[in-house]
Amino acid sequence: xxxxxxxxxxxxxxxxxxxxxxELIGNPxxxxxxxxVISAVLDVAAGFAIHLAxxxxxxxxxxxxxxxTIGTIDLRVDYLRPGRGKYFIATGRVVRLGNRVAVAxxxxxxxxxxxxxxxxxxxxxxxx
Numbered sequence: 001x002x003x004x005x006x007x008x009x010x011x012x013x014x015x016x017x018x019x020x021x022x023e024l025i026g027n028p029x030x031x032x033x034x035x036x037v038i039s040a041v042l043d044v045a046a047g048f049a050i051h052l053a054x055x056x057x058x059x060x061x062x063x064x065x066x067x068x069t070i071g072t073i074d075l076r077v078d079y080l081r082p083g084r085g086k087y088f089i090a091t092g093r094v095v096r097l098g099n100r101v102a103v104a105x106x107x108x109x110x111x112x113x114x115x116x117x118x119x120x121x122x123x124x125x126x127x128x
Contacts, residue, residue: 002041007089011052016045019087026083033083033116038108041090042119043075046104049092050123057097073101073122080117085110100125 001023007015018024018041026034047070054068088110095103106119 002037002044004041004044009052011056013091013093014045014049014052016041016048016090016092017087018090020085030082031084033085033088035077035079035083038079038083038117039075039077039119041088042077042092042106042108042117043072043121045090045092045106045108046119046121047072047092047123049094049104049106050097050102050125053094053097053102054125068125068127070102071124071126073124075119075121077117077119080115083110083116085112085114085116087111088116095120098125 003018004016007017024033024037025031050070051067088108090106090108092104092106095105102123102125104121108116110116
């Protein structure tokens with residue numbers, strides 16, 4: 001539904017991209033992105049960053065090939081500007097990767113580089 005595509009696999013700040021489309025509009029009069037879309041994409045961007053961090057960590061450890069199960073514990077989003085743009089890029093950064101809990105920070109910008117929203121989240125991470 002969202003049409004997310006990997007923009008960057010940078011292990012320190014992976015990026016996901018998606019295009020604006022009519023189904024993602026929350027306010028038809030103002031033609032802006034729905035807040036739920038913004039929060040969902042930020043949540044996915046953080047989870048993506050955590051998956052990459054776990055994969056990097058496991059590459060340094062003895063053969064452990066399973067990815068963890070990741071569940072959102074807490075998600076906070078700060079909506080900074082109306083979601084206008086041709087496309088959007090969400091970036092996730094892992095702040096802490098523990099044995100059971102991971103913390104990430106996220107941000108979303110539009111095609112002109114204007115910051116639309118930022119967020120922070122905590123995730124339960126369990127062995128896969």
